[in-house]
Amino acid sequence: MVPSEKEMELSETADFVYPSGFRLALLMISIFISMFLVALDKLIISTATPAITNEFHAANDIGWYGTAYLLTNCAFLLVFGKLYTILSVKATFMTAVVLFEIGSAVCGAAPNSVAFIIGRAIAGLGAGGVQSGVLVVIVYAVPLQKRPQYQGMLGAIYGVASVIGPLIGGAFTTNITWRWCFYINLPLGGVVLVFVFFLLRIPTPSSQSTIKYKLQQLNFEGLFALLPGVICLCLALQWGGFTYSWSDGRIVALLVLAFVLLIAFVLIQVWKPKQATVPPRIFIQRSVASGFWASCCVGAHQTLLIYFLPIWFQVIKGDSAVESGIHLLPMVVALVVSSIVSGVLTSRIGYYTPFLIFGICIAAVGAGVLTTLQVNTSVGKWIGYQIVYGFGLGSCFQAPSMAAQTVLPRNEVSVGASLMLFAQTLFGAIFVSVGQNVVDGQLSKRLARILSITPQQIASAGASGLFKEIPPQYYDAAKVAYNDSLGRLLMESETILVLGATGASGLAFVEEALALPNPPNLVLYVRTPSKISERVSSHPKVSIVTGSLSDYSTLDSTLKSHHVTTVVSFLGAYVSIPAMITRATDTPIANSFPEIIKAMKNNGVRRLLALSTPSYWVDGKDVGTWKLSLYSILPKVVVPQGNAEMVKIAETVNELGEDLDWTIFRIPHLTDGPGDIPVWAAYAGPDHKGSLDLSRRSMGRWLMGEIVEGRWINEAPFLGNY
Template sequence: MRNPFSKPKADKQAEEPVPTAPVVEATVAVTDTSTGKPEDVTTTKSNSLASSGSDVAKSELEDGSVGAEKVAAHGPPGEQPEGDFPPFRQQLLIMSALLMSVFLIAIDQTIVATAIPRMTDEFHSLDDVGWYGSAFMLTASCFQLLFGRIYTFYTPKYVFMLLILVFEIGSAICGAAPNSTTFIVGRAVAGTGVAGIMNGAIILMLSTLPLAKRPMWMGLFGAVFGVASVVGPLVGGAFTTDVTWRWCFYINLPIGAVAIVVVLFLIKPSPAVQSGLSIRQQLAKLDIVGQICLLPCIVCLLIALQWGGSVYEYSNWRMIILYLFFGLLLVGFVLVQIFMQNVATIPARVIRNRSMIFGMLHTFCVSACMLSLTYFLPIWFQAIKGTSAVRSGIDTIPLVLSLVVGNIMAGQIVGRIGYYTAMAWASAVVVPIGAGLLNTLNVNTRSPTWIGYQILVGFGIGLGMQQGTMAAQTVLPPKDVPLGVSLMMFMRQFSGAIFVSVSQNVFDTQLVSQLTKFDTGLSSQEIINTGATNIRGVVPAAQLPELLQVYNLAIRKVFQVALIVACISVIGALGMEWKSLKDKNALGAGGDGKKTTSKPSTPDEKV
């Protein structure tokens, strides 16, 4: 499929300041203001983020929007000569280090799932499971947009190394955590590092590889995510069963250290796009007030979701204060986005687009469904079926593998037919059916049944996972595409942070309410603190079948949450416009249906 960005470059035009927007999986954007008289064109000039040895003027680097995926595939103006790139062997070492970094952040999102039941045994903290995922995704999502701009202020090489170090520190804290609270802090620190690692990997690739080699390596970035999704639960289960769950995090340390050393010695430092700014000028370009409102706003919501109904009644004064602060901070964040458009995290011109609104809803729901199932299916296998951690990882392969297959297939189909909405509709049909079938699982469900259910729901999630991103690339003008895509990625991380906690609250509330109905000789809190896998050893054998039924019912309530958000995704799919990627390619427009004109490209501008 012809890339929508591969079109003649137009002269620079005056534009309003556009916030930078990093994208974890594929796109990094760097934007700034440029001056000059507007012309009758709708295209913008794209420039390299970090082109080592480039003679491009700073005014050119700051012009327009720069998408890393776009530049990676087609090259920036003033592309440096082949001889200015590192030698072939050095390129291999550098790209291997970057792929290792991407693999670390990808596997860290799934490796913990099969280790959680054993961790709850050691920490006596079954009611903290929601925070194990939410703390990581909270910081990864909230700082995602911030780090994209920071990359423009400082040398990308050193920012990238610092973020890997932050991730390593978080992993070390998790591995050595003596209690659940320390582990949660470690997950939050690791998520902070993850927020900017993928962006940095793509930026550094631009100064490492010539144009012709970039598409293959961009494909490898996606392949690494797919492989990590499959092997993560297996590796986590193997460590948990044969060594200790702590090695799920210690393993990050040597791999990350190798990546840092390779980047340090083999990559030449390239100047930052806005390297001359003072600290005050840098802060002026960041949505600091918005970030101050957003992070505590989400924290208040997560705590309220964690405590409500299980720890405190919803009418408790603590809950009222949490919801009050959540509401006030949310209003503050919205006001900042409205009245500080120059630095707003979410500009109004983007969020007003119909396909963007419904695409974000669809992405939010599909991701929420996926994360709820990813975290609680291993608990179902280990608690209900009595499997080991490694076995539960194997048992969840149908879900993850079918998700990867669905994702790849949807990309191929959209590339052929041009309409992303068709795949969003297909996902909105398949996912609710699969999630509904998972709600029928019981203690006696046989393997062919739960394998088939996982394949169905995983395939549906894969079909819909990228369609919000495709909508952003189709309906927005080129200069806003990176920002739109990054917002979709933000919704993906944000939904995980919220709904892992929601699922945990539903599980705890249901389990406590059911445990009060029969006498096991243990209090409800003692059973919860026992952990998912040790429950068979502390409950009398005669009462174990009944207790397993209670556990099964509580986990099925979580699957009902997944079913509800899967059904809501239908609204998002129906709301997205039927616009074709091919039409955008043909017209060179940002989804507005207007043919663009541009002046002839200069030799330096040709791709």
Template sequence: MEANTNADTIQVVATPSTTTTSPQPPEYGIIAPAEEEVEYPRTRNVIFIMLGLHLATFLVALDRTIIATAIPAITNDFDSLGDVGWYSSAYLLTNCSLVVVYGRIYSFCSPKAVYMACILLFEAGSAVCGAAPRSAILIAGRAVSGTGSAGIFSGSIIIMVHTVPLHKRPLYMAMLGSMWGLASSVGPIMGGALTSRLSWRWCFYINLPIGAIAFLVVGFLVTIPVPNRGGPALSIYEKFARVDPLGIVCFLPGIVCLLLALQLGGSTYAWNDARIIALLAVFAVLILFFVVVQVVKKDTALIPPRIITHRTIAAGAWFAFWLGASMLMLTFYLPIWFQAIQGVDAFGSGVRVIPLVLTLNLFSITTGILMRFTGYSAPFMLLSSVLMALGTGFITTWTVHTPPAKWIGYQVLYGAGIGFGLEQPPLLAQTVLSKEDIPVGASCIVFFQSLGGAIFTSVGQNVLTQHLASSLRAMPELGLSAADVADIGATELRKLVEPRHLEALLLAYNGALVKVFQVAVGVACATIIGAASVKWVSTKKGRRLSRQILVIQAPRTEQREKTEPNAETV
């Protein structure tokens, strides 16, 4: 036992096996949380491991956007215009619905083995897509890729937990999260370049060598203890039971029904169509049963209630849901605005969203550096909510003739907001949960972030279609319907009308996109509830390895002498 004293503070440091007592009143004592002792890899190995994790995460993020500019070429090859929606939906359905399942699997299986299996699945799906002889095979490959990608981002977080101490993770988390912003910008550019210079198939083949590097880095350098090591070995049946099969039977079909309703509603079928209503009804019933199963099974549930009802995890999931919704809406519809209103191609629109991407990455990394000193996520989340709301609010003022200074400046403001908050929710899960619970907690947050993006991308599409249809009906001289505009796409918009009617068409399209941006404003404002609700917990507790620190703020010396003349200093 060691004791340090000064006039105002007595600090007692003890190892976990030592009993520490103090004569001071208990109301002055605060026990800081302790982390178990962990031997982390050497710095050189950490650099290579993080490189592998960043490459894998970048591929997952890139796969969502790179296909956008390749779709016209794919539909020409396969004559499959009716399948266009499924090229993204097949990936989204498996990716979003399986994230939480992987979180549960990571909690009792070898994280390294599961992560490498996810990379293999993702690579296999990419190979199938690249070699697909017909549209149905391509869709199947996209579903396989989504199955693998569902476990990669949450797996990257889990491997990072075992690679870097907590107080150093904010910077690495920020760099990991910046891969999403980077992929959103370069995806369409890379897709367009590969499609025009080589073939659309290289949009999928490019994943193979990069994924192989990530696979080899993780295989040779990552060393992670298997959960439950030292305890009784689990049989196959016990492992299967721990995945909560009953919960999965309710959860997976329920989420698939919701996503299908969002993908098909308002486009393929009307919202009041019996098929869409049936999908939403099945979703509601299955999720209700899922909640009941989770409450009954408690700690053996797919999402243990004690984790998701934890104040900070619930608030972080709320924040992640609305942030994911806002970010995906803007990264999806800003390029459309540039293509439709300014008449640029996919490459040009990708270049014009660089201010958003650069700012997002810059402020994300800056936040990671600042958190090395502050340790708290809550203030950055609050700042994120304010800047996101301001940025999207200013974006709603865009017109057909908005000058570059404004569309660049407003993107910078919004990008700063996303950068401050993007990686805070997963980091909070690592801060407030034990290592055994981090896989489930982090996966829940990743799931809600993905779900928010999936829901509000569809909401944005319906808002755009409805308002565009309303505007076009008010301009019969154009002779156009919303379906005519949607079928030809944003890049070909100017070919639909004569030059004398172009200004009116652009005004109608801009007005519809502004309505989408207004939805994004409300979504961004909703994040403030989560930001204001998280606990102010510090990542700096990660510095206190293998020991507990009892800090006693004692009364001033003269006051102690008067009230406790016989007390001994410990």
């Protein structure tokens, strides 16, 4: 809650005079310009990245273009937060702006990728001081009760820079050169320096400390642990799995060293609380700790989407840099609106927590639906998804720093605010590296299925230049591979419950899922665990639960305890000699599906993929041919009970799954062929290009893609190899 004016008078010194009128207006304009600079530099690169990688032939450095900036930014955020408490606020802020300008100049003049990365690192260092400094200036310029409005404006400035940044970046890249994306910062930075020099007035402390005392307050022991710890962590995440395997000694050493150094940093803060960069008494406050965790999560998904969504537009949709920038407008406009509205309402009602909770929930939904983008996603969908995400992000973006300002005294606000910014940028740096690693690994593996192209060619080609290395006849397949690779960024967060995992189809699916570089968590719900091989059962991503379909309590608790997100069923397809003789058509398996669906709804599990047969005919969508009509009759003759089971399973899912995202995948004759055979999915008819054969492994790969992409939600495609 934001304190009332009376409470503020008790918590803040009564003799402090806040600026007003024209001076306040100019001061706010100066810090808004500085925040605009930082936001512009962070986002202007998003539409220029493909052109930069093409010029430098270094697509494997994409992650570093973001990581280098974020790395120094977050590593020195805490340092600047401490510096603002012991040094001149004005001098420290201006120094940060100068560093930012130097970095921008180096980026603009960079002759190669290495120089560009160095420039990004210098700019990130300066940006760390600017970000925390802006919040310090607001503390000394505006009473606490009115700060949410100005911080809402900061969020709006961030959004405006997000709108203009990608557009300017795209315009420069397409019409002039990407280098002007960084040269543009130089005149703006000069304006900021002039404004700050003449307008910023910070009260002089009553007691002047010596230089020796100030140096002691910098906590050098902690810095010597923090800076290399963060660097080691990001190096390991950048190289692991692509440049070197995760088991490589260099990666293991970096991870161990990062863990040890970061733990050492925490212990040093406890050991020397008076000189600590982040005093423990600040961090353990409930509002600060909660804001820190919220900032970690926001920074992770925000940075991933900012860097990879423009690449999706340029590679998958064929947009130019300018067009990809324009197509980000729905997200940033929604962010601007929600940031201003939440800031004004926070000042009015005096509470920031409702907007934080609301924003986090909406942003989570928006980020989730953005991961379902497909090659053929309609304009309405990707616009709507961005609006949802941007609105949620704007609502919660400023709340953590408001929490720090509310519970901390004025002279410690810089430490608390820097801690929130540190959380956002550290997790942003980590997840850009992780995201690039996932995309590179997935892309090289998927392209290898359609043509002979090496990971080195992918790395040197650049993001959009990749298609120059691929024959035109493979463009569509390459786009699907790239789209699937971007979608896999969150594949490892899936937990899939597999029904029928001991059958041939279920086992093939499990094998294909575990072959992924970042496999999902698999929960195998079986009656006979001994049928699962030791190699599968001992895999760290596999859990085995023994139970029957009629045991609702076990099924329900399994969905709940394992946090299942998707259910895949291979039940129903079996051959019974007695049933063939007696022509039995009872359906004990299908009769259990109402309970399965009930358990899913009870635990909030929406995604269901269920196996069925061509005998399940979809009126209005399937078109009969003599070949398909004959094939739909054969299961009724050969496997009457299995056919009856699968038809009833499909009917039950269709009837009771109104609140689920279900897919009924109908199969022809199954084979033991390899997994790299293409699968055609469509409704039955003369235009269906698939054969009447389908390898179980290729079906497994198709299902993994469908879980990520959701192309056939509430549909029943007929599969076949082609």
